[in-house]
Amino acid sequence: MNRQKLLKITTICAGIVIVLLVALSILIRVVISPEQVKKTILPRISAAMNRQVSLGDVSVSIFSGIRLHDLVIQDREGTQPFVKAGALRLEYRFWPLLRKRVEITEIRLESPLLRVVRYTDGSFNFSDLTAKKEQPTPTVKSPIDLAVSQFTLTNGTMIFDDRQGLGGKPYVTEINNLQMAAKNISMNGDFPVSLQANLPGGATIDIAGTAARVGSAPSIVLTTTLIAKDLAKLVAGLPTAVTEKTRTLALAGGLELRLKVAGETKTPKQLLQSGEIKLNSIQLTAGGTRPSLSGLLILGKDSIESKELKATIAGQQLGIGLKGTNLLGKPAVLSLAIQGDKLDLNQLLPPSTAKSAAPAIPASAAKAEPDPMNLPLTASGTVRVNSVLYRTLTFNNLSMAWKLADNVFTLDSLKGNLAGGSFSESARVNLGVKGYGYSSQLSAQGVQADQLVSALAPKATGSVFGSLGFTAQFQGSGTLPESIKRNLSGQGNFAISDGKLTGSGFMQGLAGFLKADQLRVLRFSRYNGTFGIKGAVVSVNSELNGSDARIKSSGTVDFEKRLNMSLDTRMSPAITSQAARGELGRFLTDSQGWGVIPLKVSGTIASPTFSLDAALAGAHLKDKLREELGNRIFKGKQGQQGTQKPEQQLLDRGLERIFGK
Template sequence: MNKFVKIGAIIVAVLLVLVVAVAILAKVLITPERVRSTVLPIAEDALGREVQLGDIEVSILSGISLKDLAVKEKDGGENFVSADEVVLRYKFWPLFLLQVMVDEVRLENPRIRVVRMEDGSFSFDDLTGEKSDAENAETAEPQPADSSDGGGAPINLLVSTVRLSGGELLFIDRMINAEAPYRYQIDELDVAARDLSLNRAFPFEVSCRLNGSQLAVDGQADIGRQQGQASIELKDFDVSGFAPYFRDQLPGKLGGLKIDLDLDAEGGMEKVVSKGSVTLKELDLVLDDLKDAPLRDATIRLDYDVAADLAADRVDLASSRLDFNGIVAEASGTIASMTTQPKLDLNLLVPGIDLRQALNAVPAELVKDVKPLDPAGVVKVQAALAGTLEDPMKLLRTAKITLDDVQATAGGQRPVIAGEIEIEGDKLSSRDLFMKIGDNRADIALQAENLFGTPIRVKNSVTSERFLIDPLLAGPAAAAAADDNKSIGTEGKKAPAEEIGPFDIPVQAEGTVKIAEALYKGLSINNFDMAYRLVDNVFTIDKMTGEMAGGTFNNTARVDLRQKGLVYQTNIDVERLGADSFMQAFFPKARGTVFGDLSLDLAMQGKGTLVETIKRNISGKGDFALFDGRITGSGLVEGLSQFLSLDELKEIQVGQAKGNIVIEQGRVKLNSSFTGDRVKASPQGTIGLDGGLDLSLNALLAPALAQKLDSKGQISSFLADEEGWTQLPLKVAGTFTSPRFALDTSGVQEQVKQKAREEIEKKVFEKLLPKDGAEGEQDSGRQQLKDAVKGLFGR
């Protein structure tokens, strides 16, 4: 920019030399020969260049016209400055008062040629250099006598109009590429200035085409006070042609950019005030750090009102508005110490971002993971920044973020969040923040601190009067099915799934969830209360309590997020829940099969999130009990009824059932017993997590059922106990839904042996032992007989 200022100064100097020459001519007899002999030496001496003139037309009454003016390059080759005609029009009568009143100075079709050499020097550098005193003395010409020495009164020079039309400036840059220099050209240059003066402001106008773009400048200049005012308008200026000058400073590759300017500027050497707009359009830019997300045909517009105090090194931003493809941000405030260490004190406002519009405004690759969520709603941001740029994260002093129906689609649901989030320093808090999912509403109280450090500490509480859980789970199920379909490859095979994790979340959190009433598949969960925390990437549920189905539950859990596949453990404590309601809600396929009050105390631990991984790694143990129960309609009960051909077993009354389970290696080891009015049993064995069964039922049938099963008593007499209940050892295989029953023959043999032993003992005792013997003798005889029978059956 300074180089072009110097060019302008040189042009002005040429004009002033010509004007001074006219002032001299006004004191002598004006003839073309005298003009040529007077003007050329003065101009050549002042410029140090050869100056050529064509025809000279002189009118004593009106002015002078110089044809084909040319100022040569230093080597005398090309023209540095040339003009088809230089016209000077003046008023005649003021000459008698020793005043040269110039009506007009006009340059027709001036041409300027500027060259930057390979070493960075310019072709006009010799015109801007200062000469030594000796050089000045050697080149000095005799000066006309000063009027104070008797040469006459001083001459006043007043210029009414200076006009330049049809001008051209050609800039050739050999420094970047000497063999193929860059060429830039200003065409159609028109300049007009009126009422020129050195001690007051005068108006001027400039218009030209800069590399094909239209530039217009209209303003006033005050040379004496070194101040000015200008309105600048530039249309469709193609910046890409100047890329060689800033390519290395760009953090990427510029494909295209055009600039529009429409602004006013006013000021001087110490203060400048400017207002207007700058528009960057047709912007194509690929950033080095975001090569996959290029800017294509982007538009950025800046409207501003700014005052710069150059002496105080300070900028006051009265207002500014930045619009990036429809995303708007506004700022006002001050920036101090601009040239040393900028210190900001700014107020920022994002009046309202429409999220859908914002996603369309930024590069598609940058938001490809967000677009499927289809975010919508409006976000408004007010913020205050203060401080230096040394630590940008600490610039934020206060902020208020307003969420207006912000929503997104996730897991088949579309939650809506609204309310305010306030930031002060490194602390955050919420106000009137809530989330809605369908008919559900939850109020959220959120607090956080150490926002710009590690870890961020968060506290929150979620409360709701009534919450429907069914709609929440319906969405994820559909979404999971869709994901399953998407994961099938071109050959019809599913893409291999991977375990999630590990996670490194720089957050330390604690919070509570309280729901007065939650509804899940018709089951009402009352007074739900959960407390959780996240510390060092370990998520812990300290308590999860509530009331449902006439009973209570109290659970805890711990999940280690630091390991791939996650490591977790949980404790479940259920007291006297209605079994039917519980089954209907959590095991709908088994609804209507189990009734009564269910209690469970279970501890489990495992690793993995994939089904096969869970089966391999899950383990646990616990106790369960069922009181005043009834079992009907299940695969086991139906299977047992069919196997024994006893319709009475299609429904089994259970006075009490209890037992314990051990989970390991993908199977559940069961040891249990239950009593009922028709059946007693002690199921033992294993149940696979896939539903596979390997159980010994050890059933006892009530006398009435045993009689029906064995009407002649040929078998049951050998299997009945003292109370008449008949033992029926059974094995169960298959699955829950399709069980297979079989008689446990080894169990039957043992029971028959035992029964035969008891009968033989009884008969032998009656025949061999004396009825009137002493009691001690009878006991001794019985023991001897028992040992004998035991030995017999043992063989």
């Protein structure tokens, strides 16, 4: 074939194509005129959405399809647009044009603005669109058939106007770069769908999967990925009403969420199939500290489990094992295991400050006890830390086991080594009653008392020494201070061996009153007793045995630290000879030469007041005087009517001479 013949054939073919294109262009303009599009498309959109629809220019091209410019779908209130698009492109099939039919197969919405409103009653401005309603059967068949099988939305913006708000505070937020696509759309079959968008604060969301049976029983199979690389930026980008309660947490770090959902949309709680939440050094401020969380949370249909989850608090790392099941049922079941090497609680707890006088609270503003809880939860947990520092106390091999069931929290065991000894505790808190009810059992063995007192009562540092052991049981109810005082009760016993009592309070006051400097540091081999608590008063009975003194005490100390005690004090012969002056000092001694000095103690723990128990001292002195004076004292009683009894006079004068009181 020569070159001229080839050129001739090419020219003929090109001419045919041009003629066909011209013919098609004429056919398209005849079949798809702008007027026909407006006449067909606008009423159908308006009827389907029950909203007023307006449209700008319409352009038709054999290659680019139908372009609808400036499409506006008004909101149902009619004040602002529900959808506003710069352009709406409609793609159509070629061959039906030869039958003067236009079959629209694809809709492309370019740069639309969608405005979603939630009203104060909880309904949305699209709620009427989701309600099922019968479509009217057209009486005249339209030349344009909307058999759409593909939908694309590009570069969209969605404004969410929440008038109901959170906590009664309305807000408006915006989602940008919205991309949506659906292909091979079928009302009865399944078809692929996708969505991508930029959320406020730089977070992104990506959804991809399939939708099925949208015309009857809609169902979905979707994979959702949400990535927020900077939570601080995310919170800053969200409306204040949304983040009001979280802004004080000063969130930082990153979060990656991946979910797989599947099922019918009418049961949203059952859609989740699996997923994971990756925590990338998430930080928050709480309780004066700023912990950081890193690790993975694995999600199931109704379960959650942690993997390599770690919390870093003030540079101290704790491993956390979390597992939850039956999360959609009642009760949900959770278990929590915490373990670590070292934990300094002093870095976590706020510093103690001087107690200021609390302002008087009017009766109308008085707080009430918390109402009973009804927790749909069963939980259990363990804590194991090798070393815990609290104030100046170091707890070694600390372990704890607890559980929560039927609104009752039970501390099965809290134990460890402390100050050269060991301790253990168990407790129970009933959260199902108003004000809660609680009980506890606590015991310790071989604990050095000075270390315990120094940490828990710094003002009494250096006042008690020795190896301490005790058991105690407490019970009560209420969370308010007055309720605790009124309802707290308990009992227990204690024993301190090979110790001493000193300090600027009680012992200094006792030594000063008895004028016995040796008692300013009172050493003992054993100091033991029992105590009880009831009605905001602690009753105490104790006995101290030492080489310089033996003291039996009984009485009460109230919650205001006020004393009402009796001391049966016996001083060694050496101290008695120095403290008791004069010949009558021997009348206040027992058969072994120990001085017998019954005392009363009032005032407060910090500032005690000592006085002689005249009744007990008088009884003892009368016995001694009776032995020495015999009938001489009592003979003088006769004929002295109306005067003070001679033994009482002698007692008063003797006590003054003995103690200089």
